[in-house]
Amino acid sequence: MGTDDLFKKRREQRKQRKREFKTPKANSFLIVTEGERTEPFYFKGIQKLIKEKVGGAVDVIEVPTIDVYGQGSSTEKLIEITERLVKEAKIIYQNVWVVFDKDDFNDFDEAIKRGQSMGYNIAWSNQSFEYWLYMHFAYSDSALHREEWNKKLDEVFAQYGLGDGCYRKNYEDIYKLVDSYDGVNTAIKNAKRRMADFNDKKDLPSKYDPGTKVHELLIELKKYLD
Secondary structure, eight states, X not given: OOHHHHHHHHHHHHHHHHHHTOEEEEEEEEEEXXXXXXXXXHHHHHHHHXXXXXXXXXXXXXXXXXXXXXXXXXXXXXXXXXXXXXXXXXXXXXXXXXXXXXXXXTTHHHHXXXXXXXXXXXXXXXXXXXXXXXXXXXXXXXXXXXXXXXXHHHHHHHXXXXXXXXXXXXXXXXXXXXXXXXXHHHHHHHHHHHHTTOOTTTOOGGGSSSEEOHHHHHHHHHTTTO
């Protein structure tokens, strides 16, 4: 065996040992979001509540690991970023969730299929995450542009006196704000109602407007609070 071949073999052995040192982590979540503000702020809000509650509970073996990354990338690129984060992580995540919107991306359905084929859970929204936020206050099956959902949230925030009276993407306490009136449970109920007829095998997410799967992630996270 030549020197180059020996070097390559040793390098592969080191890589293999590095992979073997990874350990599966129970109660672990990797949440990668398309947005850099609203979505990560939202999930970090529930992350904080879980740490506060579970961290002080004597009957819980281990506080869940919840890592949230806001990437600000397109849908297909977000799947690639998630793949990189999974490979570079020091643990093997039990649950990997990718959160993104349709917006104007043409690769929406393809990105969902690709992520699912890799074993990721996809919490998608059509058209935007703001539709999911609106469902914390009222049910709607109206197909509106994402800007219209922003306007509806403006009305809701003014009506309930939330934040400074209008919706903004940079509220770090967005989870607490929209949950002020048991909003998260309301959103889960409304999303279940809206998605009851959605068929993963035949319906295209890009055509299901409005629609959201974010509630499926919240159901998993809220198990640590309820």
